[in-house]
Amino acid sequence: MSYQYIGKLSGSHGLDGKLVLRHQLDGKNIWSKIPHIFVEVRRESYIPYFIESQSVLNHEEVLLQLDEIDSMELAKTLAGKKVYLENEVYAKLKPKAVSGDMIGFKVIDEALGELGIIEDMFETPGQVVATIQYQNKEVIIPLIDSTIKSIDGVTKTIVVSLPDGLLDVYL
CATH class of the missing domain: 2.40.30.60 (RimM)
Structure with missing residues (x-):
C-alpha cells in the first residue's frame, strides 16, 4: 500500500x-x-x-x-x-494543493504533452515552483492554481497548462 x-x-x-x-x-x-x-x-x-x-x-x-x-x-x-x-x-x-512529496511526479502539459519528472520543489513568495529536465535543460515551472489542471496521486502525474512561451525562455 x-x-x-x-x-x-x-x-x-x-x-x-x-x-x-x-x-x-x-x-x-x-x-x-x-x-x-x-x-x-x-x-x-x-x-x-x-x-x-x-x-x-x-x-x-x-x-x-x-x-x-x-x-x-x-x-x-x-x-x-x-x-x-x-x-x-x-x-x-482531487486536491489541487501542492505538496513537497510530489518530487518524482510526471508533469504533463495540456498542449505539449509530457514535459518531465519533478526533480526538486521550492517555495517562493506567493507560489511553489518545481524543477524538471526538459529537452536536456533544467526548467523551473510554477505550480499554482492557474497552471495546475489536475493532480493524480495514484499515477503520480500533474497536468498543467503553462503560459505560452514559458519553456522557450529556457531553450
Missing part, C-alpha cells in the same frame, strides 16, 4: 485526547469524506486511526478526535508525527 503525506499532528488539545492536524488539503468539507488517517509512528510504519469527530479550525488546521485516543497523555504520544492518506483515498479527494 502506498501513502500520500498530508500534514503533521502539531499537538494535543484539551484533556480528552483531541489532536490538531496542520494539513495541506483544500476544502472545508473534505474531512467528512475521510474515515481514517495513517500516522507514521516510526519511519515507514503507518498506523491507521479512525476519525470519530472533526472540527475545522481554519484552512490549514483541523481538530481531530481519533479512535482509542481518549486522554491528553495518549494524544501527546502522537504529537509531532506525520500524517498520511492512502493514495486511492487522496486521489478521490
